[in-house]
Amino acid sequence: MAAAGPLRPFLARAVPLLLLGAVAAFPLVFTKPFPRHLMIMIFLYGALATAWNILAGYCGQISLGHAVFFGIGAYTSTLLIREAALSPWLGMLAGAAIAVVGSQLIGYPVFRLRGHYFAIATIAVGEIIQALVINWDWAGGARGLFVPIKRPDSFVNFQFHESKAVYYFIALGLLLLALGVTRWIEGSRRGYFFRAIREDQEAAASLGVHVAREKHWAIAVSAALTALGGTFYAQYVFFIDPESVFPLSLSILICLVAVLGGVGTLWGPLVGAAVLVPLSEGTRVWLGGGGKALDLLIYGALIVLIAVFQPGGLVGLAGRFRRT
Amino acid sequence: MEIVNFAHGEFLMLAMYVAFFAWLLARLDPVVSFPLAALVLAGLGWATYHGIIRWVLGGPMLAQIFATFGLAVFLRSAAQFLWGVDFRVVSAPLLGGRASLGGVFVGLPQLTASVAALGAFVALHLFLARSETGLALQATAQDRQAAALMGIDTERMFALGWAIGAGCVGVAGALLTMFFYVFPDVGAAFALLAYVTVALGGFGNVPATLLAGVIVGLVEALAGLLIAPALKYAVVFLLYLGVVLWRPQGLFGRF
Incomplete structure (x- = not known):
């Protein structure tokens, strides 16, 4: 690297600040909805993948059922608005709380499994929950739920129809929260326990790490952050149904973002979102349509290539260059 | 073999298309064409092993999951790209109607499929438990290094495992087309x-x-x-x- 000596720590501090400044100024420069939407999606998927990364990347439990928590967040806040006229901000907290409780119940059976078996069990959990919600008529069933529109825009109602700028900053806030929590866990005692479990569960247990308890902590934090994203999605799109917030494809997309960027690293999930979201929006705009699925064709091939050639993700790629 | 093939369903889908096209183009009923589907799928399994799986076998588990998952997305959209999203059926299959089994009526295609599936189970079990190759395959699955030390070509065994697994899916998929429609998903x-x-x-x-x-x-x-x-x-x-x-x-x- 070019930066050497005393310049290095200065750059390490200045670059994130500059980036943050640029990100904050972005909606002032780009006033069209599409670029803002693109950034919002990057923040949202970045936040979701960062949340997933806490459980999967640090604690080593590859969950393919995170859409459950996303859906819980979306449904809790929406149902509370419709049934109790509660502000989505409170609904967001309620959604996170329910997701935490749900995660503990889910964790009880699935944490007995390892590796591929754990992944399959989390898929099964996701399918069960989705099937239950589809058949739950009070919660809209397969038809889904509309978030009642309230005008004018107000912060309490979490609805902003005039401009996407507010959504932009809320999504950015979610992302920063997820990154902050990850950063905090990374340096904490608990974060070391997580990584010990990931590397070797038996060895960690033999050294006194309470494996089951730590796994439950990891899934609780991960689920709460994912649920926040779910509420945000509901308030951004104003319509949710089991197909849009509970599908297996969402669970897989979340971890794909993290895998692409680099699992078990702080910045990996965000890097993955910054690459994959524009790519998938781009291929969909240019190649999608016509029912030919050419965009998905390329997407699938890309996943295979990454898995085979760069399993460490893009962050790992940067590390490779740095070493040489 | 310590690896889950997330493209298993897409293998099944391809087998169904093989049986469907065998019927459409050559008027071969799935009852006749299932060995063809098994052969094509075994080839696909072998190719998947050599093209993809071999390279991620020693890698992190996530790479393994995503290699086969990416393959699934690829195959599914390839099918959609080539053949569209229409539901297709093998109309007027050779075997139709139903049979009575002690008062219980069972569709003849379903019955044929069950018998063939049982046959495949027995054949697979005998192969794995009795033949030398089958035992070598099991040994490889249990402990790769020990098997290699015993002189087993583990590389070939892995490829064989993939070919056999996919071949069985070929049989299942072809028989399924007798009473189920075919579409990319x-x-x-x-x-x-x-x-x-x-x-x-x-x-x-x-x-x-x-x-x-x-x-x-x-x-x-x-x-x-x-x-x-x-x-x-x-x-x-x-x-x-x-x-x-x-x-x-x-x-x-x-x-």
Whole structure:
């Protein structure tokens, strides 16, 4: 690297600040909805993948059922608005709380499994929950739920129809929260326990790490952050149904973002979102349509290539260059 | 073989297309064309092993999951790209109607498929338990290094395992076309049930898988009848989670 000596720590501090400044100024420069939407999606998927990364990347439990928590967040806040006229901000907290409780119940059976078996069990959990919600008529069933529109825009109602700028900053806030929590866990005692479990569960247990308890902590934090994203999605799109917030494809997309960027690293999930979201929006705009699925064709091939050639993700790629 | 093929459902879908096109282009009924589907799929399994799996086998588990998952997305959209999203059926199959089994009526295509599936189970079990190659395959699955030290070409065994696995899917897919429609997304539901069935029985155990298959089939049918048809898969998955609570290694698994 070019930066050497005393310049290095200065750059390490200045670059994130500059980036943050640029990100904050972005909606002032780009006033069209599409670029803002693109950034919002990057923040949202970045936040979701960062949340997933806490459980999967640090604690080593590859969950393919995170859409459950996303859906819980979306449904809790929406149902509370419709049934109790509660502000989505409170609904967001309620959604996170329910997701935490749900995660503990889910964790009880699935944490007995390892590796591929754990992944399959989390898929099964996701399918069960989705099937239950589809058949739950009070919660809209397969038809889904509309978030009642309230005008004018107000912060309490979490609805902003005039401009996407507010959504932009809320999504950015979610992302920063997820990154902050990850950063905090990374340096904490608990974060070391997580990584010990990931590397070797038996060895960690033999050294006194309470494996089951730590796994439950990891899934609780991960689920709460994912649920926040779910509420945000509901308030951004104003319509949710089991197909849009509970599908297996969402669970897989979340971890794909993290895998692409680099699992078990702080910045990996965000890097993955910054690459994959524009790519998938781009291929969909240019190649999608016509029912030919050419965009998905390329997407699938890309996943295979990454898995085979760069399993460490893009962050790992940067590390490779740095070493040489 | 310590690796889950998330493209299993897409393999099934391709097998169904093979049987469908054999019927469309050459008027070959699935009853006749299933060896062809098995052969094509075995080739695909072999190619998948050499093209993809071999390279991720030593890598992190996530790479393994995503390699086969990416393949699934690729195959599914390739099918959609080439053949469209239309549902296709083999109309007027050779075997139609139904047969009476002691007062219980069973569709003849379904009956044929069951018998053929049982036949495949028996053949696979005999191959794995009796033949030298089958034993070598099991040894490789149990301990790769020890098997290699015993002079087994583990590389070939892995490729063989993939070819046999995919070949069996070929048989299943071709027979399924006798009474099920073909479309690019057809594999997803079947694949998930297949994983749960295998995990329920215990990995690497053919008779246990057969028994688990019977259990899953019965639970699915009974749940559809007694609770609600829309919830039948949820009940099957719930059963799996229940079993896992009690026996994480599956009903008959050893590890």
